[in-house]
Amino acid sequence: MMMDESMAHISTCKTLSLTKAKICLCFFAILLFAGCSNKSDNSGESLEPALVRDTVYGQVRGVADRYSTLSWLGIKYAKAPEGELRWRAPRDPESWEGTRDATSFCNACVQYGTALNWIDYDLYGKPQGCEDCLCLNIWRPYTLQENLPVFVYIHGGANLIGSSSLDVYNGARLSSRANMIVVTINYRLGLMGWFYHPVLNTGDSLDDSGNYGTLDIIKSLEWVRDNIEFFGGNPSNVTIAGQSAGSMNALSLMVSPKAAGLFHKAALHSGFMTSSSKASAQKWTLNVIRRLLIQEGRASDNDEADAIIADEGTALGEYLRNLSAEKIYDSAVATKTGGTSDNQDNISDAMFGIFEDGVVIDERIRLKIRDGNYNHVPVIIGSNSSELKMFLMMFLVDSEDLYKLIRDYDPEVSTLDVDDIIGAGAAEIYEQAVSAGQVVFRNYGVDYTAGLLSSYGDAVYAYNFVWEKGTGPFKFLLGGSHAEDVPFMFGNFLPQGESLIGLMWDAQNEPERETISKEMMDYWGSFAWYGNPNIGSGQPYWQKYGDGKHLVIGQGLPQSTDNDETAADIECPACVIEDQLDSLAP
Numbered sequence: 001m002m003m004d005e006s007m008a009h010i011s012t013c014k015t016l017s018l019t020k021a022k023i024c025l026c027f028f029a030i031l032l033f034a035g036c037s038n039k040s041d042n043s044g045e046s047l048e049p050a051l052v053r054d055t056v057y058g059q060v061r062g063v064a065d066r067y068s069t070l071s072w073l074g075i076k077y078a079k080a081p082e083g084e085l086r087w088r089a090p091r092d093p094e095s096w097e098g099t100r101d102a103t104s105f106c107n108a109c110v111q112y113g114t115a116l117n118w119i120d121y122d123l124y125g126k127p128q129g130c131e132d133c134l135c136l137n138i139w140r141p142y143t144l145q146e147n148l149p150v151f152v153y154i155h156g157g158a159n160l161i162g163s164s165s166l167d168v169y170n171g172a173r174l175s176s177r178a179n180m181i182v183v184t185i186n187y188r189l190g191l192m193g194w195f196y197h198p199v200l201n202t203g204d205s206l207d208d209s210g211n212y213g214t215l216d217i218i219k220s221l222e223w224v225r226d227n228i229e230f231f232g233g234n235p236s237n238v239t240i241a242g243q244s245a246g247s248m249n250a251l252s253l254m255v256s257p258k259a260a261g262l263f264h265k266a267a268l269h270s271g272f273m274t275s276s277s278k279a280s281a282q283k284w285t286l287n288v289i290r291r292l293l294i295q296e297g298r299a300s301d302n303d304e305a306d307a308i309i310a311d312e313g314t315a316l317g318e319y320l321r322n323l324s325a326e327k328i329y330d331s332a333v334a335t336k337t338g339g340t341s342d343n344q345d346n347i348s349d350a351m352f353g354i355f356e357d358g359v360v361i362d363e364r365i366r367l368k369i370r371d372g373n374y375n376h377v378p379v380i381i382g383s384n385s386s387e388l389k390m391f392l393m394m395f396l397v398d399s400e401d402l403y404k405l406i407r408d409y410d411p412e413v414s415t416l417d418v419d420d421i422i423g424a425g426a427a428e429i430y431e432q433a434v435s436a437g438q439v440v441f442r443n444y445g446v447d448y449t450a451g452l453l454s455s456y457g458d459a460v461y462a463y464n465f466v467w468e469k470g471t472g473p474f475k476f477l478l479g480g481s482h483a484e485d486v487p488f489m490f491g492n493f494l495p496q497g498e499s500l501i502g503l504m505w506d507a508q509n510e511p512e513r514e515t516i517s518k519e520m521m522d523y524w525g526s527f528a529w530y531g532n533p534n535i536g537s538g539q540p541y542w543q544k545y546g547d548g549k550h551l552v553i554g555q556g557l558p559q560s561t562d563n564d565e566t567a568a569d570i571e572c573p574a575c576v577i578e579d580q581l582d583s584l585a586p
Contacts, residue, residue: 108163156244178525194353247271382463385480388437467554
């Protein structure tokens with residue numbers, strides 16, 4: 001693809017990635033303003049005072065959202081990390097006069113388009129989003145209640161793709177059902193979020209950490225601490241939650257001294273303890289810098305690039321900060337999962353970000369948790385029954401065919417079977433790969449981690465999400481897959497044609513999906529309120545983790561059960577697995 005075509009995608013990001021979300025938001029706002037006018041008539045009060053809230057930087061005006069909630073969208077929690085602020089710790093946003101509109105999402109952070117974030121083949125592998133993206137969104141029930149618990153959600157996407165503006169993360173239904181404040185955040189991704197090399201050093205330990213995405217998340221939690229009371233939230237009752245990379249980021253906050261005191265509970269979905277050494281981070285970044293110097297015509301090969309790096313030192317850092325995002329995210333190096341091929345010779349290095357920089361993450365995450373040196377809080381932790389299925393679909397099905405499948409599949413008329421989609425004879429391999437993946441996601445990600453946390457007396461509640469109904473061939477191909485639990489927790493089942501996981505939805509399984517969704521929201525809401533998912537949830541009792549106890553969700557009534565293979569049965573799972581974690585893209 002020509003560079004000017006790639007640049008066009010980023011230059012139009014203010015409308016490109018958010019048009020659909022804005023249209024939907026406007027539609028719901030029109031409906032709800034009509035509905036909320038009745039509330040105003042009954043109370044004799046206008047909706048306007050409820051929509052306008054203070055922050056320490058200025059006032060914001062929100063909008064009436066779905067399910068009798070109010071929302072404030074696209075609030076900046078930090079300055080745009082561009083120009084001289086690229087690859088530096090986030091800075092406080094500028095204050096403003098008057099009342100700022102907070103009725104639409106902000107830009108997604110820079111990333112490549114994939115089948116998991118933009119369901120449009122024309123955007124596949126092309127740079128999307130903007131650097132001016134450090135915003136958060138808030139939902140709260142339309143009531144007068146104050147001191148509500150705060151649920152801060154960190155989206156997944158391998159720390160490479162994703163955005164808080166994706167429809168699946170709309171917090172209205174979860175906020176209304178759980179009677180709590182829901183906050184979703186953007187944070188820098190990929191080459192902008194985790195990038196370390198001495199040529200970028202400034203002498204400031206945070207600016208030089210390389211963990212810019214991690215620092216963004218911490219900055220958003222500082223904003224919540226300082227501002228959420230204005231929205232009726234309790235800054236002393238904050239739950240962090242995340243799925244996949246969002247869960248890994250939450251685990252990084254549990255060990256980071258910079259995040260101490262900013263949260264009080266954690267919900268960890270389908271993640272695991274992982275971090276990379278500073279040396280591997282530098283090696284990973286070096287390959288990107290080499291590619292940029294060759295791409296810009298300043299070097300003809302890696303040896304010449306290395307000579308320039310040695311000669312120019314930190315002056316090169318200024319040059320790199322002034323390169324356009326489009327050049328850094330050249331389409332020619334995009335991969336299926338939204339990463340780059342810069343490091344295909346050593347893919348295990350720093351694939352998920354989170355560097356052991358000695359300041360933000362001062363030691364390997366696994367070792368800190370093993371030794372009890374972390375921020376001790378109550379924890380929900382769990383995984384799905386067949387995590388790898390989503391990734392297998394992405395790798396086994398041609399990209400264009402996958403987009404067409406997502407867009408055009410109709411469960412009412414389709415005659416497709418498993419072999420039609422992944423090829424004849426692939427089903428057996430599919431099942432073997434899924435079984436192997438559970439060793440990482442369930443045995444290491446859940447049982448090993450839960451065992452460590454509970455050994456220090458923390459309240460730990462483990463779950464296994466098992467819903468494998470689906471439609472047609474997707475009962476086998478996607479049932480129980482990675483990310484399947486996210487729409488259940490938020491109560492947002494996107495229509496057919498809008499997501500890969502959505503291939504499993506149909507009218508017949510909707511009642512069951514809605515029941516499971518309410519069960520999850522009630523458990524997670526009670527946990528956010530009390531640090532115990534049983535208080536007030538009205539659901540079957542969820543036992544604490546111990547002797548491998550899991551709550552099984554998605555198969556009739558939730559019930560606690562013994563895990564078939566507890567951490568005690570695995571011989572040093574971290575030793576066996578950790579070196580291989582990056583072969584799987586969460």
